[in-house]
Amino acid sequence: MSDTGYCTLEDLRRALQDAELPGDIQQDKQLAVDAITAQTEPLEKSLKRHWYAPAGASILDEAGQIDIPTGPKSRDDEEDIPTSSAFVVDDEGPAPKTSQGSYSKIELARRDADSISKLLVRTEDGSYEDWTTEYEGGLWPDALGDDYYFRVNNGGWSRLYLDTTNLLADGEDNEYVLDSFANAVYVEWSYGHEGIPQNVRRAVAFRAASDFVDEAAVQIPENARVRSVESLADEFERKANKLLEVYQ
Structure with a gap:
């Protein structure tokens, strides 16, 4: 023990x-x-x-x-991409619930996020790609405008933002490549207050x-x-x- x-x-x-x-x-x-x-x-x-x-x-x-x-300590979490039933795509299902432009916000399970080592997001064929190597991102505010960023507010609450335009099908308006946003993200990250x-x-x-x-x-x-x-x-x-x- x-x-x-x-x-x-x-x-x-x-x-x-x-x-x-x-x-x-x-x-x-x-x-x-x-x-x-x-x-x-x-x-x-x-x-x-x-x-x-x-x-x-x-x-x-x-x-x-x-x-x-x-x-710091580390976690390996499975997350949904938040959706809202108020938005539908070709009447086929909900779209990501976005905030701050095209970003979808994921509430992380611990305060004081320190860094993200792996960010796996499901692709159209059901496999996962690591956004930390395939896309640009980092800590707010330096990474604002990138494909992803995470932010820690004054209370230490940690939030991960994904640019959902990366999930749109090529050449299609407002059609997403994923048929489900449940368990679409795996994130390995560290957290802690020094x-x-x-x-x-x-x-x-x-x-x-x-x-x-x-x-x-x-x-x-x-x-x-x-x-x-x-x-x-x-x-x-x-x-x-x-x-x-x-x-x-």
């Missing part, structure tokens, strides 16, 4: 101390590691986002037994603390603000959710 996480054992220690707990996790170190790593993948999937630390980042200095991500923000580190630490205090049966000091394990775990969860609101 991978011990990959978005925070360190020191972050977890600080989260426990924030609740006036000792923060001593030495005797239950593997439980602490498991608590952190168990929160990392669900966070990426729920927020559709991956963070990584560049070389020299301070988080790497205290990583210890947690494997902090140090680069730098792990402090609020992400703290949120993962608080969520891990919520698991840890329950699993480790932490002894709560008499002078602690929160006295029961259950209420303490709930408080950690609330703090984590507050920190992550900015990414919703």
